[in-house]
Amino acid sequence: MEPKVLKNYIDGEWIESQSDELLNVRNPATNEVIAQVPMSTTDEVDEAVQAACVAYQDWRETTPFARARYMFRLKNFMEERFEELSQIIVQEHGKIIDEARGEVRRGIENIEVAAGVPSLMLGYNMEDVSQGIDEDCVYQPAGVFCCVAPFNFPNMVPLWFLPYAVACGNTYIVKPSEQCPMSQNMLFEILDEIDFPPGVVNLVNGDKRAVDALLEHPDMVGVSFVGSTPVGKYLYAKAAQHGKRAQVQAGAKNCLVVMPDSVLNQTIPSIMTSSFGTSGQRCLSGSLVVAVGEVYEPLKEKILEAASQIKVGYGLDETVQMGPVVSKKSLDRILGYIEKGLEEGATLSLDGRGVTVENYPDGNFLGPTIFSDVTPEMTIAQDEIFGPVLGIIPVDSFDEAMDVIHRSPFGNAASLFTTSGKWAREFKYRVQVGNIGINIGIAAPIASFPFSGMKDSFFGDLHGQGRDAIQFFTERKVVISRWF
Amino acid sequence: MDLATFGAILSYAMDLEQRAADFYAAGAKVLLEDLFGDLERGSKKRFARMERTRREGVAEMILEPITGLNGEDYRIALSADVDIPVLLEQAIALEETAQRFYQDAAEKIPIREVVRIFQRMAEENTKRKDRLETLALGD
Numbered sequence: 001m002e003p004k005v006l007k008n009y010i011d012g013e014w015i016e017s018q019s020d021e022l023l024n025v026r027n028p029a030t031n032e033v034i035a036q037v038p039m040s041t042t043d044e045v046d047e048a049v050q051a052a053c054v055a056y057q058d059w060r061e062t063t064p065f066a067r068a069r070y071m072f073r074l075k076n077f078m079e080e081r082f083e084e085l086s087q088i089i090v091q092e093h094g095k096i097i098d099e100a101r102g103e104v105r106r107g108i109e110n111i112e113v114a115a116g117v118p119s120l121m122l123g124y125n126m127e128d129v130s131q132g133i134d135e136d137c138v139y140q141p142a143g144v145f146c147c148v149a150p151f152n153f154p155n156m157v158p159l160w161f162l163p164y165a166v167a168c169g170n171t172y173i174v175k176p177s178e179q180c181p182m183s184q185n186m187l188f189e190i191l192d193e194i195d196f197p198p199g200v201v202n203l204v205n206g207d208k209r210a211v212d213a214l215l216e217h218p219d220m221v222g223v224s225f226v227g228s229t230p231v232g233k234y235l236y237a238k239a240a241q242h243g244k245r246a247q248v249q250a251g252a253k254n255c256l257v258v259m260p261d262s263v264l265n266q267t268i269p270s271i272m273t274s275s276f277g278t279s280g281q282r283c284l285s286g287s288l289v290v291a292v293g294e295v296y297e298p299l300k301e302k303i304l305e306a307a308s309q310i311k312v313g314y315g316l317d318e319t320v321q322m323g324p325v326v327s328k329k330s331l332d333r334i335l336g337y338i339e340k341g342l343e344e345g346a347t348l349s350l351d352g353r354g355v356t357v358e359n360y361p362d363g364n365f366l367g368p369t370i371f372s373d374v375t376p377e378m379t380i381a382q383d384e385i386f387g388p389v390l391g392i393i394p395v396d397s398f399d400e401a402m403d404v405i406h407r408s409p410f411g412n413a414a415s416l417f418t419t420s421g422k423w424a425r426e427f428k429y430r431v432q433v434g435n436i437g438i439n440i441g442i443a444a445p446i447a448s449f450p451f452s453g454m455k456d457s458f459f460g461d462l463h464g465q466g467r468d469a470i471q472f473f474t475e476r477k478v479v480i481s482r483w484f
Numbered sequence: 485m486d487l488a489t490f491g492a493i494l495s496y497a498m499d500l501e502q503r504a505a506d507f508y509a510a511g512a513k514v515l516l517e518d519l520f521g522d523l524e525r526g527s528k529k530r531f532a533r534m535e536r537t538r539r540e541g542v543a544e545m546i547l548e549p550i551t552g553l554n555g556e557d558y559r560i561a562l563s564a565d566v567d568i569p570v571l572l573e574q575a576i577a578l579e580e581t582a583q584r585f586y587q588d589a590a591e592k593i594p595i596r597e598v599v600r601i602f603q604r605m606a607e608e609n610t611k612r613k614d615r616l617e618t619l620a621l622g623d
Contacts, residue, residue, distance in 0.1 A: 082539050098491040102544035269548035269594075277547060310549065311488065318492040319485065321549055444544055 005036045006181055006205055008044060009188045011051035012198030017044060017205065023178050028094035028324040029314040029363040035092075037181045040206040045173075045213035048202040052144040052171035053219050055199025060141045060169040062197075064118040067167050071115035073194040074163070078108050078187075085186055087316065089155055092180040094323040094364070095278045096315035100155075107159035109447035110465060114163035120470045121168060133482045139474040141169030143221040146214045148235065150226045151326055152281045154180035155187060160451060160464035161224040161473075166200060168473045170221070173202045175210050179326060211235065216242055222472070224464060225249065226283070228384070229410070229456045236459040247472055248459040249283070249451065251384045252412030256286035256441060257401045257427070260295045262417035266439070267299075268306050270417070271390075274441030276310055276368050279325050280388040283457075284413045284435060284442050287385060288374070289392045290401045296394040300372050303392065304350055307368040313357045324364040325387055331364040334387035338369060341380040341391070346371040352388060376404050384410070398423060406432055411454030413443045434458060485555035490547060490598075493589050494538035496555050497605075500582055501531035503562060507578065510564030511571055519619060523575070523612060530605060541598040550592050558585040572620045576613055583609035 005022060007014040017038035025035040059067075078085060082104055089100035114120075125136040145165045147158045158174045165172045176184035188203045204210055214220055215238045222245035225235050232250035239246035256271055274286035291299050313320035325331050335353065342348055352367025366388055374381050374391035381391055381404075395401050405414050415437030416427040424438045434452025437443035445451050450463035462472040487493045508524035560581045562574055583606045590602035 079539070096489070096491075098489050098542060098547055099544065101491065101539065102542045102547055105540065105542055106544065273548045277544075306549070309551075311486075318489055318495055321488060442544060442547075 003033045003035050005038065006185050008038070008040055008048070008205055009192065009201075009203040010044070010048045011055075011202070012192070012196070014192070015044075017041070019044070023207075025092055025179070025182060026327070027091050028326050029357075029360050029365075031328070031362045031364070035182055037178055037205045039178070040204050040210050042209060042213040045204055045206070045210050046217065048173050048204045049144055049214070049217045049219050051199035052173055052202055055197055056141075056143055056171045059171055059197060059200050062169070064121055064167070064169070067169060068115045068117050070194060070196060071111050071117070071163055071167055074190065075108055075111045075115070077190045077194055078104065078111070081186070081190065085155055085183065088182050088186050089180075090315040090323070092182045093151065093154060094315060094326055095281075096320055096323050097318060099278050100315070103153055103156045106444070106447065107156040110156075110159045111163045113447040113466060114167040114469075117164075117167035117470075120467070121474065123476075129480070133480060136479045136481070138477050138479065139168070139470070140477055142473065142475050144171050144173070144219055145222045145224070145473060146173040146175060146220060148175050148211050148214070148223060148225045148227070149177050149184065151177040151179040152278065152283070153226075154183035157226045158184060158187070160226075161469060162201065164469035165473045166196075168470060170473055171200050171202075173204055173214065175204050175206060175214060178205065178207050181205055212238070215239055215244060220244060222246060224472075226464075232459055245472065246460050247462055247464060249453055249464065250457050250459065251410055252283045252285075252453075252457050253288065253382065253384050253408045253410045254284060254286050254413040254415075254433075255288045255290050255401070255405045255408075256415045256417065257290045257398075257405070258292065258295055258299055259398065259416065259418040259420065259423055260293045261419045261423075262295065262439075263419060264295075264299060264302055267417040268302050270415075270439070270441030271303060272306050272310065274415070275390040276307065276322050276388045277442065279322055279366070280390075281325060281386050282442065284444055285386075286415060286441055287390060288381060288404070289390060290404050291392060291394050292398060292401050293396060296392070300349070300392055303390070304370060307350055307370055307390070310368050312355050312365055312367050314360055314363070322368065322388065325366060326364070328364055330387065331366060334366060334385055334389060337380055337383065337385045337387070337389060341371045341374075341378065341389075344378045344380070345373075346378055346380060346391065347373045349392075376407050382408065398426070402430060409456040412457035413437065415439075415441055415443055434463075487553040487555055487589070488550050490542055490550070490593065490595075491538060493550065493553065493593065494534055494541070496558075497534040497585070497589070498531055498538070500558070500585065501527050501534055504578055504582065505531060507562045507564060507574070511575070514564055514571070515568055516571070516619075519615065520575075526608070526612065530608070533601065533605075537598055537601050541595055541601070543595055548594055553589060553592050558582075569620070572616055576616045576620065579609045579613035579616065583613065
């Protein structure tokens with residue numbers, strides 16, 4: 001059977017792209033082609049922006065309560081199709097079904113928060129700022145926004161932005177990852193079903209050309225991006241060049257610092273899920289364990305024991321604990337890093353390269369891989385590997401652990417495992433990362449909080465989710481008035 | 485079958501409740517219509533609760549591997565095509581097994597809200613078993 005060719009969703013209609021350039025979407029567990037995605041033309045991007053511009057005129061005048069009701073309906077429809085939405089993530093991305101369910105859940109939570117827009121968009125005022133003069137601040141929508149989404153959370157990441165943008169009265173365009181576009185295709189089936197006015201939400205498949213066209217379009221107000229740092233830097237510069245507001249969440253190299261006083265039996269499961277969950281393809285994955293003092297040897301032993309028991313396989317099998325990586329290309333890149341680690345003298349304590357999965361001989365599988373005796377200068381300690389490869393660095397002190405974190409150009413996340421309130425407080429206070437875990441391996445902010453980030457992990461000032469998103473998607477207009 | 489993930493445990497629970505609902509439905513057709521019909525409705529409600537928990541209870545930040553829970557330990561053969569005393573014995577054994585499963589699983593899951601739900605499930609199993617035992621003793 002021919003794989004389905006995905007369509008764009010523009011102005012309330014599913015439209016076949018005119019582009020004859022199609023990319024194959026593959027199931028990472030089998031490498032079978034499960035769909036084809038068009039690389040849309042700049043004209044198609046322009047159509048989407050124009051439709052969003054026209055829709056904006058009426059949508060911004062729709063009451064916040066009416067806009068919130070669309071959010072309630074979106075949530076309810078997603079709950080109804082929850083399992084389908086989760087399964088399609090597994091099929092196109094490879095993560096395990098529990099992780100996919102967690103992803104859809106977080107997406108829904110963002111819709112639930114955005115449904116509070118009648119309260120979240122309230123402005124503020126003050127009487128008598130000067131004699132007989134009053135001042136008001138009102139929040140207004142700003143126009144057309146877009147999202148350039150990554151492959152690793154193909155359902156959730158656009159929902160860090162779209163619900164807030166639309167609930168605030170803006171109109172929106174999603175450009176899904178070309179590697180994993182099917183989740184957004186299904187989400188837009190739901191958006192179509194709940195019957196937004198035409199043009200309020202739009203989907204344009206494509207690659208860099210579509211992104212450039214979105215950023216260069218004179219009617220585009222702003223962009224939200226999640227992806228790698230090199231692409232993020234390009235996109236941030238391009239957005240600035242064309243006068244767009246931008247929030248750019250980029251790469252990471254996250255450290256999990258383990259103190260000698262930590263509770264190892266509870267720390268180990270957190271490290272496992274942080275380092276090997278989603279096959280290490282989260283921007284919050286802990287890719288370095290920094291072991292302080294005498295904890296190094298017992299910690300290493302327990303990590304190796306736990307990691308060697310992780311069951312690798314196809315994510316739709318609920319007994320599986322880790323799926324494949326997204327593509328052959330990714331797998332080759334990760335294998336290259338393993339070679340590099342060996343060349344630079346790290347000890348390969350657990351080698352995941354030989355893993356085989358029964359019935360899935362063609363999948364992009366790699367078992368948990370662990371390097372010990374890693375030093376901060378090594379490439380595997382500096383680069384974002386984005387795969388199930390963990391390095392363990394021994395250090396003598398808490399201060400040295402902080403130095404390891406701060407040597408990195410990234411500032412996405414870091415965690416500390418300890419039973420000491422003093423160390424926890426010190427860590428929270430000093431560490432230069434945006435998302436901090438204390439005895440938590442994946443420091444993932446819930447929908448009411450900003451998904452933070454610093455240094456080369458974030459470019460912009462307002463983050464996705466929560467109040468930051470409301471600020472990003474609105475203008476604050478100040479009115480100073482006096483009546484005679 | 486190792487129940488080593490959150491989803492595996494919840495799916496197992498759903499399967500358990502579905503089997504219970506089917507068993508009580510078949511039993512209600514034979515004789516014990518009031519009691520078994522009531523237990524069937526309860527099992528369907530519990531199935532929906534487990535499905536909702538699988539959907540809503542997942543928390544990515546503590547999606548940690550689970551060890552020491554095996555589905556084989558809670559397998560139970562059920563057939564409604566038997567005499568009433570045997571039917572009652574099976575029903576009591578089913579409730580005991582389910583109670584043990586939910587109690588054991590509650591100790592393994594690191595999400596407090598889900599633990600509370602599992603504890604509630606186990607408590608309900610005890611009450612259901614009591615109803616069945618009262619009937620068995622009466623006979």
